Amino acid sequence: xxxxxxxxxxxxxxxxxxxxxxxxxxxxxxxxxxxxxxxxxxxxxxxxxxxxxxxxxxxxxxxxxxxxxxxxxxxxxxxxxxxxxxxxxxxxxxxxxxxxxxxxxxxxxxxxxxxxxxxxxxxxxxxxxxxxxxxxxxxxxxxxxxxxxxxxxxxxxxxxxxxxxxxxxxxxxxxxxxxxxxxxxxxxxxxxxxxxxxxxxxxxxxxxxxxxxxxxxxxxxxxxxxxxxxxxxxxxxxxxxxxxxxxxxxxxxxxxxxxxxxxxxxxxxxxxxxxxxxxxxxx
Amino acid sequence: xxxxxxxxxxxxxxxxxxxxxxxxxxxxxxxxxxxxxxxxxxxxxxxxxxxxxxxxxxxxxxxxxxxxxxxxxxxxxxxxxxxxxxxxxxxxxxxxxxxxxxxxxxxxxxxxxxxxxxxxxxxxxxxxxxxxxxxxxxxxxxxxxxxxxxxxxxxxxxxxxxxxxxxxxxxxxxxxxxxxxxxxxxxxxxxxxxxxxxxxxxxxxxxxxxxxxxxxxxxxxxxxxxxxxxxxxxxxxxxxxxxxxxxxxxxxxxxxxxxxxxxxxxxxxxxxxxxxxxxxxxxxxxxxxxxxxxxxxxxxxxxxxxxxxxxxxxxxxxxxxxxxxxxxxx
Numbered sequence: 353x354x355x356x357x358x359x360x361x362x363x364x365x366x367x368x369x370x371x372x373x374x375x376x377x378x379x380x381x382x383x384x385x386x387x388x389x390x391x392x393x394x395x396x397x398x399x400x401x402x403x404x405x406x407x408x409x410x411x412x413x414x415x416x417x418x419x420x421x422x423x424x425x426x427x428x429x430x431x432x433x434x435x436x437x438x439x440x441x442x443x444x445x446x447x448x449x450x451x452x453x454x455x456x457x458x459x460x461x462x463x464x465x466x467x468x469x470x471x472x473x474x475x476x477x478x479x480x481x482x483x484x485x486x487x488x489x490x491x492x493x494x495x496x497x498x499x500x501x502x503x504x505x506x507x508x509x510x511x512x513x514x515x516x517x518x519x520x521x522x523x524x525x526x527x528x529x530x531x532x533x534x535x536x537x538x539x540x541x542x543x544x545x546x547x548x549x550x551x552x553x554x555x556x557x558x559x560x561x562x563x564x565x566x567x568x569x570x571x572x573x574x575x576x577x578x579x580x581x582x583x584x585x586x587x588x589x590x591x592x593x594x595x596x597x598x599x600x601x602x603x604x605x606x607x608x609x610x611x612x613x614x615x616x617x618x619x620x621x622x623x624x625x626x627x628x629x630x631x632x633x634x635x
Numbered sequence: 636x637x638x639x640x641x642x643x644x645x646x647x648x649x650x651x652x653x654x655x656x657x658x659x660x661x662x663x664x665x666x667x668x669x670x671x672x673x674x675x676x677x678x679x680x681x682x683x684x685x686x687x688x689x690x691x692x693x694x695x696x697x698x699x700x701x702x703x704x705x706x707x708x709x710x711x712x713x714x715x716x717x718x719x720x721x722x723x724x725x726x727x728x729x730x731x732x733x734x735x736x737x738x739x740x741x742x743x744x745x746x747x748x749x750x751x752x753x754x755x756x757x758x759x760x761x762x763x764x765x766x767x768x769x770x771x772x773x774x775x776x777x778x779x780x781x782x783x784x785x786x787x788x789x790x791x792x793x794x795x796x797x798x799x800x801x802x803x804x805x806x807x808x809x810x811x812x813x814x815x816x817x818x819x820x821x822x823x824x825x826x827x828x829x830x831x832x833x834x835x836x837x838x839x840x841x842x843x844x845x846x847x848x849x850x851x852x853x854x855x856x857x858x859x860x861x862x863x864x865x866x867x868x869x870x871x872x873x874x875x876x877x878x879x880x881x882x883x884x885x886x887x888x889x890x891x892x893x894x895x896x897x898x899x900x901x902x903x904x905x906x907x908x909x910x911x912x913x914x915x916x917x918x919x920x921x922x923x924x925x926x927x928x929x930x931x932x933x934x935x936x937x938x939x940x941x942x943x944x945x946x947x948x949x950x951x952x953x954x955x956x957x958x959x960x961x962x963x964x965x
Contacts, residue, residue, distance in 0.1 A: 366860055392774065446672050450668055466946060473915045474888070478689065505678070537667070538667070564891045589773045611777050622766065626762065
């Protein structure tokens with residue numbers, strides 16, 4: 353049987369082309385990440401000085417910083433995470449511990465996964481209808497509520513996944529000692545899954561701290577310092593949005609600096625979460 | 636005397652005391668269970684509440700314009716005339732182009748990560764691609780407006796316009812002055828944003844292919860390309876489609892990045908180089924400035940349409956991914 357050399361060569365060639373394209377695709381993906389980060393550093397570092405952290409957002413044409421925006425972002429993110437995390441952890445606990453195989457759980461799991469990737473601007477509209485319209489004005493509370501709605505699905509997902517990794521023998525051993533189920537969950541399962549659950553919370557923080565759309569018409573924006581939760585509050589993403597689209601050069605420079613800060617924070621959080629998750633998750 | 640109470644061996648407590656301790660434990664047990672159950676139900680309630688509140692908020696618009704809301708292109712705050720066709724068109728077209736660009740690249744990266752990449756590089760490259768997913772969408776927006784749009788304007792659009800100048804139909808699609816911003820630029824930014832999501836799903840489902848199948852194929856003398864085409868992709872087809880739908884769901888609802896670069900023009904142009912708008916960009920741009928109940932209501936109605944579309948797409952995605960999960964578990 354004669355070997356069909358030509359045909360074999362053709363197959364090899366086509367395979368090499370495919371392999372080459374796969375390499376190119378990966379190169380392209382990495383290049384995009386590289387170019388985005390390089391642009392951010394190049395444009396953002398230029399405006400980075402102590403004033404950014406010490407002064408309020410300026411009117412056009414004058415100097416200023418991002419202090420009120422940074423503070424506003426921190427306040428709303430912290431409230432949002434503090435409200436959303438316990439709810440998410442409890443719901444995830446139900447899915448993993450009490451109702452692991454029940455019909456209701458699979459429906460909730462399904463809906464939760466949809467909420468996880470649902471458009472965040474819709475969350476903004478929802479909170480607008482729920483809180484802003486009845487209250488009659490925009491407020492930091494509404495902004496924090498919108499963020500909390502985004503935190504819940506992320507935390508539910510990771511909590512459930514992490515609790516499912518906890519070996520059943522641990523639960524059985526504690527039950528055999530006579531521990532009631534709620535204590536088994538809180539003192540044994542939570543302890544075993546702690547690193548993974550913290551990872552989930554960190555990822556949720558990373559996700560909401562960069563969110564702009566849900567804050568646009570809940571917390572609105574505020575050019576001045578405000579510690580009143582019942583009043584509009586500035587946030588870093590919304591300020592970036594407003595300043596980047598403005599025609600003023602000093603505003604645009606501040607927008608780039610803000611963008612650099614927020615990206616640095618978000619990427620640090622997600623790398624930290626990944627590191628924590630990979631090194632200490634239950635096996 | 637009381638100090639020693641906890642240290643000295645105690646006589647076993649009387650039956651009544653034990654019963655009350657057990658009773659207390661039983662109560663906290665029930666309470667904790669109810670607490671987790673109600674939190675779980677809250678997820679369902681949130682979904683229902685979103686639908687109901689958007690429906691009530693958009694009711695005015697649906698009542699005024701009826702079914703015509705979906706099929707009218709006019710969007711005129713001065714005459715109080717609103718139609719959702721242009722934003723819906725923009726949303727669908729930008730997402731479709733984005734998927735056309737992103738899916739082949741994502742599959743390429745996933746193949747690279749599972750089949751070709753040296754083991755030592757697999758994790759770092761995987762993480763780098765995932766970081767792309769972590770970059771907030773506002774960053775894509777500002778980068779798109781100041782870096783990518785000028786790039787497209789200078790190098791991509793003039794090339795497309797002159798390349799298809801004499802090709803019928805296509806010269807309509809790639810027509811007009813190169814603005815930089817517009818449908819195509821938005822679609823390309825969206826492609827970059829969904830790339831990591833689709834890649835992650837594809838990589839995970841490629842990992843479910845039993846090594847035996849691949850080894851058998853290689854053993855028969857197949858090339859890498861043939862193994863990927865004839866073993867890996869057919870085995871994971873449902874999962875890939877699920878991942879694509881997941882990416883599509885993201886692309887449809889993406890707001891900030893698109894708002895920066897789409898141009899916000901309420902019209903439907905034949906050319907994909909022209910400015911347009913999407914549902915989310917319209918809401919983000921106009922909501923706080925909307926005067927009049929009907930205007931606000933129309934925007935909320937747009938939100939409901941968007942939520943409905945993404946809900947259906949994401950639900951289909953999940954159903955498909957559940958099927959591949961079952962396959963992997965079996």
